[in-house]
Amino acid sequence: MGEFSQFYRDYMQSAAWRTYRRQVLTRDKGRCRQCRRRGPVDVHHLTYERLGHERLADCITLCPTCHAARHSHMHQPHAAASGMGCLVLLVAVVLGLVVLFLASRQPSHPSVRPVAPKSAVPRR
Numbered sequence: 219m220g221e222f223s224q225f226y227r228d229y230m231q232s233a234a235w236r237t238y239r240r241q242v243l244t245r246d247k248g249r250c251r252q253c254r255r256r257g258p259v260d261v262h263h264l265t266y267e268r269l270g271h272e273r274l275a276d277c278i279t280l281c282p283t284c285h286a287a288r289h290s291h292m293h294q295p296h297a298a299a300s301g302m303g304c305l306v307l308l309v310a311v312v313l314g315l316v317v318l319f320l321a322s323r324q325p326s327h328p329s330v331r332p333v334a335p336k337s338a339v340p341r342r
């Protein structure tokens with residue numbers, strides 16, 4: 219990751235990036251692709267797969283607001299994962315409580331046994 223960000227930082231300073239960036243801005247007419255707002259805009263990578271030799275489709279123009287929104291759930295896999303983990307844990311706890319509640323309502327001695335379905339046995 220260190221090498222990547224170093225390369226990324228250098229690339230952002232390069233003439234190649236500036237040329238590419240201008241192409242993206244021209245294609246999107248300098249407007250945010252999400253909310254169509256004009257004004258200060260950023261060029262956002264949809265993929266870093268071809269960083270340094272991007273295709274025109276690899277980046278889009280976004281205003282700072284939409285850009286920040288994208289990054290809040292795109293480039294922070296750890297935050298997203300832990301948030302998801304909390305939700306899963308909460309659901310598991312609630313389900314566990316429901317199961318406990320249902321179990322406590324049932325008769326303690328299992329007198330009713332599941333009857334084997336006789337129709338499943340082929341007749342002769």
Ligand SMILES: [Zn+2]
Pocket residue numbers: 250251252253254255280281282283284285
């Ligand atoms: Zn926007």
Ligand SMILES: [Zn+2]
Pocket residue numbers: 261262263285289
């Ligand atoms: Zn971005």
